[in-house]
Amino acid sequence: MLRGPSLLDHIKRQPPTTSREELAESAGYVTTTKAGTKRINTTRFYEALLDAKGELPPSSRSASGAAGGPTPSYIATVHGNGQIVIGKAYVSQLPTPTPGSEFDIVFTDDGGIALTPRSIDDDA
Numbered sequence: 001m002l003r004g005p006s007l008l009d010h011i012k013r014q015p016p017t018t019s020r021e022e023l024a025e026s027a028g029y030v031t032t033t034k035a036g037t038k039r040i041n042t043t044r045f046y047e048a049l050l051d052a053k054g055e056l057p058p059s060s061r062s063a064s065g066a067a068g069g070p071t072p073s074y075i076a077t078v079h080g081n082g083q084i085v086i087g088k089a090y091v092s093q094l095p096t097p098t099p100g101s102e103f104d105i106v107f108t109d110d111g112g113i114a115l116t117p118r119s120i121d122d123d124a
Contacts (some may be wrong), residue, residue, distance in 0.1 A: 002048075003048050014026065025038075029044055029045040103117055
């Protein structure tokens with residue numbers, strides 16, 4: 001995959017009638033699926049193009065230079081069945097994020113809910 005000045009040079013050398021998909025593919029932004037079909041990675045191509053032009057916001061870059069996944073919103077919604085689901089992004093930030101870990105549910109004075117890890121002594 002072309003990046004930086006080489007990506008910009010490559011695009012400038014292409015005929016003006018070249019489609020966006022053809023540009024992305026010719027710059028190497030294509031993968032082959034397990035089924036054997038090709039998939040053009042236009043999002044990565046556009047991000048690389050913006051980065052090459054210096055227009056990609058710094059918050060969109062990770063340490064490896066690739067765009068990261070979604071960031072947690074820290075908002076939980078009560079589902080229609082009355083349950084509140086806490087996603088993997090939050091669980092991975094807990095001190096003991098292993099299957100089977102138990103947490104006490106604590107209602108705070110301000111009407112909030114807090115999860116505190118249970119210690120082994122709590123079971124006795």
